[in-house]
Every structure is written in structure tokens, then in C-alpha cells.
Amino acid sequence: MPEGHTIHRAARRHTELLAGQQVHTESPQGRFAEGADVLDGHRLLQVDAHGKHLFYRFDDDLLLHVHLGLFGRFNVYTADPPEPRGALRLRMQAGDATVDLRGPTACELMDADDEARLLARLGPDPLRGDADPERAWQRIHKSTRPIGALLMDQSVMAGVGNVYRAEALHVQRIHPEREGRSLTHAEFDALWDTVTTMLGDGVRAGRIITVTAEDAGKPRSRLKRGERTYVYKQSACRSCGGAVSVWDMAGRRAWACTACQR
DNA sequence: AAGAATGTTATGTA
DNA sequence: CTACATAACATTCT
Numbered sequence: 001m002p003e004g005h006t007i008h009r010a011a012r013r014h015t016e017l018l019a020g021q022q023v024h025t026e027s028p029q030g031r032f033a034e035g036a037d038v039l040d041g042h043r044l045l046q047v048d049a050h051g052k053h054l055f056y057r058f059d060d061d062l063l064l065h066v067h068l069g070l071f072g073r074f075n076v077y078t079a080d081p082p083e084p085r086g087a088l089r090l091r092m093q094a095g096d097a098t099v100d101l102r103g104p105t106a107c108e109l110m111d112a113d114d115e116a117r118l119l120a121r122l123g124p125d126p127l128r129g130d131a132d133p134e135r136a137w138q139r140i141h142k143s144t145r146p147i148g149a150l151l152m153d154q155s156v157m158a159g160v161g162n163v164y165r166a167e168a169l170h171v172q173r174i175h176p177e178r179e180g181r182s183l184t185h186a187e188f189d190a191l192w193d194t195v196t197t198m199l200g201d202g203v204r205a206g207r208i209i210t211v212t213a214e215d216a217g218k219p220r221s222r223l224k225r226g227e228r229t230y231v232y233k234q235s236a237c238r239s240c241g242g243a244v245s246v247w248d249m250a251g252r253r254a255w256a257c258t259a260c261q262r
Numbered sequence: 263a264a265g266a267a268t269g270t271t272a273t274g275t276a
Numbered sequence: 277c278t279a280c281a282t283a284a285c286a287t288t289c290t
Contacts, residue, residue, distance in 0.1 A: 001288090003268045052269075070269040071287040087287075103287045105270060145279075154270085161268045208268065232268090251281075252269085 002068040004052055004159025005202025008127045010074055011049035012203070014056075014092075014099055017076065018044045021094035023058070028084035028091065032107050039064060039109075044094070051125045051158025053118065055110075063115060069105030076100075125158040126196040127203065133192045140180040140188060147183060148176025149250040151195075159199055166232040166255040167210040168194045170239075175261040176254045215239060231255040 025039045042058040049055075056064040066072075081098035084091060090101040101107060110118075123139070124131035136157045140150050150156045151165045160168070169176050172191050174183070183191070202208050209220050209228040215238065216223055230238045232255050237244055242259025 001268055006268075067270075068268095069286060070267065071285090072269090073287075089286095103285095105286060149280095152269095163268050202268095253267095 001071070001073055002052060003161035003164055003199070003202070003208070004049075004125065004127055005199045005208070006068070007052050007054055007159070008049040008199075009203045009206060011047045011054060013076060014074075015047045017078075017097035018092060018094045018099065019046060020044070024093045026084075026091050028088050032090050038062065044092075049125075050119060050128065051122050051154055052161075053122070053158075055115065061112070063110045063112070065106055065108050065110045065115070065118070066101065066104055067106035069103070072104035073102050074099055075102070121155050122158040123154060123156045126192065127159060127199050133189070136192065137185065137188050140183060141185070143180035145180055146177045146249065147174060147180050148254050150180045152250055152252065157192075157195070160195060162252045163208050163229065163232050164195060164198055164202075164210075167208075167229055168198055170231045170237075170255075170257060170261060171198075171210070173261055176249060176256050211238060231257055 021044060022041055023039070023044045024041065039058060039062060042060060042062055044056060044058055046057045047054065048057065052067060054066040056066070058064070077098040079096050081100065088100055088102060089104060089107055092099045124133060124135050139156045140147065143150055148165055148169065151160050151168070152162070165176070168191060171194050172187065174187065174191065198210055205220070209223060211220070211223065211228055211230060213220050216227065226233065231244050234244050234255070236242065237257035237260060240257060240260045242257045244255055245258050246253055246255055248254070
């Protein structure tokens with residue numbers, strides 16, 4: 001489910017619902033019992049997103065780190081949450097609001113050093129105001145690795161996953177197998193802009209829609225599953241009709257139009 | 263109902 | 277040292 005847009009959206013929503021309040025936490029499965037005990041009743045000050053990582057800052061310097069991984073998911077309830085069921089990893093409650101967490105790769109307490117170490121290995125996040133795209137360019141323009149692998153590398157740029165990789169490269173007509181060092185600075189700038197716009201749209205819409213209303217022939221909000229991307233999970237390119245090829249790259253499926261990307 | 267999926271990390275191999 | 281492959285782990289949807 002989650003690329004960077006999901007994480008930033010969650011940070012915003014959870015701040016709105018829980019920040020400034022005493023938060024009751026529990027982990028019905030006992031998977032996070034230790035941390036939950038420590039966190040319970042603390043005031044949540046702030047929720048920050050960095051790439052695909054979330055940081056919940058509580059008073060007394062308590063810091064909860066969450067990473068959704070491939071399957072992780074939040075469920076938010078603004079009234080009467082359901083009884084905890086199945087593998088519910090963490091529940092946070094304040095007032096009428098409840099945030100449930102399932103299936104995360106990480107849900108753990110951290111100290112400032114852990115956090116610093118983690119942030120040190122993340123590249124600039126296009127969704128953050130403090131992002132410095134030049135840091136990404138420095139890595140990319142020297143690398144012989146394919147741009148498709150570089151885009152997915154969170155230490156190069158933080159927040160892009162498999163869908164945005166396919167879609168951003170497609171919009172810029174760049175083939176995923178091109179070496180990073182073959183990109184011009186102008187191409188990189190355009191790619192960064194595209195990624196930034198796509199992620200921002202994702203935060204707003206709450207889902208990944210990269211096809212424009214013009215290309216779709218109807219409002220983006222009306223697009224069904226399978227109509228929202230140009231090449232990702234498509235058999236024919238939705239901008240030129242050319243064949244889409246699929247292959248394995250950096251352990252994930254890469255998608256590109258054989259006609260308009262090179 | 264097996265298999266795929268919007269992810270990361272640790273470890274092994276060349 | 278770097279690059280790449282593989283396995284492991286999480287859960288839901290088709």
C-alpha cells in the first residue's frame with residue numbers, strides 16, 4: 001500500500017486527530033507491549049514524516065518510529081472503533097479518535113541517536129520543504145546503476161516506491177535501465193519535479209493517480225482501478241498505445257513503454 | 263485459494 | 277569496496 005504520499009498523509013491526519021492530547025496506547029497482540037506501556041498516557045506533540053518513515057514525538061522525549069513496509073496499514077476511526085481483532089499491532093486513542101496499525105515492518109521506540117542514524121541514510125524527501133534535490137543529483141549523476149534502481153533507493157531519494165518509479169520515469173520518457181550518469185541535469189530536474197508533483201497529488205487524493213484528466217478523458221476522481229496509471233500494471237502504454245514491457249529490477253517489477261521510453 | 267503486492271534489511275556471492 | 281541476488285518478515289486482496 002504505502003509509498004511516501006501515504007506516510008505524509010498519515011502524518012497530517014494523525015497530527016490533526018491526536019496531537020496535543022494525552023494518547024492512550026495499547027497493543028492487543030502484545031507485540032508492542034513494552035513500548036505501549038511506556039507510551040500510554042503521554043502527550044503527543046508532533047507527527048513527522050520522512051520518506052516512508054513516521055515519527056511520533058511524545059513528551060518526555062519518547063519517540064515512536066513506524067514503518068509500514070509493504071503491507072502495513074492504518075485504520076482511522078472518529079467514533080466507536082471496532083473491538084480489536086486479529087493482528088492489530090497498535091491502537092492509539094485520544095478523544096473520539098482512534099488510529100489502528102496493522103502489519104508494519106517497524107513499530108518501535110527510538111532514542112535521538114537511533115533517529116539520527118536512520119535519517120542519515122535517507123536521501124532528500126521531495127515532500128519535505130527542507131529537501132535538497134542536489135543531494136540526489138550528486139548520487140545519480142555519478143552512478144552506473146540504472147535510474148530505476150536509484151529512484152527506489154531511499155538513500156538517494158526518500159519516498160518513491162515501485163509505482164511512482166514506473167510512472168515518473170514514463171512521464172519523463174526515461175527508460176528505467178538507463179545509467180544514472182547518463183541523465184542530464186535538466187532531465188534530473190524534470191524528474192524531480194514530476195516526482196514531487198506526483199507525490200503531492202497522492203497526498204491530496206489519498207491514492208496514486210498519475211494519469212491526467214485530459215489523457216483519461218474524464219475527471220481523475222472517477223478513474224477506476226486499472227485506469228489510474230500509464231504503464232504500471234498496464235499491458236499497453238496509456239499515452240501512446242505501445243507495448244509495455246515488464247521485467248525484474250532491484251527485486252521488484254519494473255514497467256516501461258517500449259515505444260516512448262528510451 | 264495460491265499468489266501477488268505502493269518495502270526494507272541482512273546475508274551470501276561474484 | 278560495489279553490485280546484485282535471495283530470503284525473511286509483515287497482511288490483504290483477488
